Amino acid sequence: MKRTTILLFLFGSLSIPTLQAQEFDPSRMDSLMSTMDKNNNWMGSIALSKGDKLLYKKAIGYANLADKKAATTDTRYGIGSISKTFTATLVLKTVELGKLQLNQTLSAFFKDIPNAEKISIRQLLNHSSGVHSITNDKDYLTWNTKPQTEGELVARMIKGGSEFEPGSKHEYSNSNYILLTYILEKVWKKNYPDLLDQYICRPLKLEQTTFGAPQNATKDRSESYKFLHEWAVEPHTDSSIPLGAGAIWSTSVDLVKFFNGLFSLKLINSSSLEEMKKIDSGYGMGLFQMPFYERQGFGHSGGIDGYSSLAAHFDADNYNVALISNGNNFNNNEILKFSxxxxxxKPFPLPDFSMVQLTNEEIESMIGAYKSEQPPIQINITKDGNKILGQVVGQPAFQLLPKDKDTLVQPQFGVKIIFDRKENRMTLHQNGHTLILKK
Incomplete structure (x- = not known):
């Protein structure tokens, strides 16, 4: 449900020659997974396919740390917002069958939502509705583990008001896909899990994909974790809240099957798929663009509790990639880029997790509050024993790892901080952006 950033991978010149197809060699993927496993940076699974042919699958880490239960490729994880791709597919299927129209307004289903008479199904799908996202509420984490009714969630959307005039801009909102879940159930007079099973899981034989955590297959179920000093279990968001915006559980193998099935028109027709792929201000319908050099991919990312995920399809060579993690201290975009x-x-180097040991004096010289005027950001650098912590004011703390006496990194967020002690400042590098903060 968290909005996970999808990087635009390495835009290259269109003059780069197309390479001849070669047999896939899994050895370097094994090396990547082994490196992350040995350094305790990532737990989860990954799968790669070419059309219907599975090229690679691998799982590392634990499904449950308390029980020391190792993860397997059958372990199921929360996929978060990749659920939106499934929900968008169901909506387009419903439109194909004449039971719903993309220009139909929200007022036919929820007349009390602000601007309901102006908001179309299309605008819900591509995040241009202006409906308030309830997951942005300040008190969200006080009630997200408790079951919620349709009336309670809709009341929160109404209370949040309209974020902008429908169609005037795009802004990611989980509420859009929560509403689409309810609309599907009202139109079909069936519950969402049954629709998911009937129109997606059974046609594609996705036997390990479920709405919510698997109830009768606990051996395949994972817990999720957040890393600070060590892995700590995260509580589960109740499935009644994210619904079709983020409540689906799956495996990486099932996800590559789903993306292959979607793009090979096994679920919806070509016109519907083209609607999903229409990008407006960066947003499609349950899809985002994912360029890699001259290739164009479409996919989605996800994050809920301690789970994070990425999945994509590339028409060039018909490749599908999916990765799901239940414990992430490394940047998923880097894993996708490597894959x-x-x-x-177009090989990339294996990640370098080597660290140095700083002296107490070197650590102490980094400690302090660092501020930037534009944008107005404050990052506090503190220590806990021999661990160095960073915290953007108003956000949770995260551990920073020393690469040398002047450089700290946070692999999960792609953060690198370089300290200039003489000038009492630090330079923050993240996702191609640079920011100077003064102590």
């Missing part, structure tokens, strides 16, 4: 590099024979 695509292996598929397209």
């Amino acid at each position: 695509l590099g292996e598929l397209y024979k």
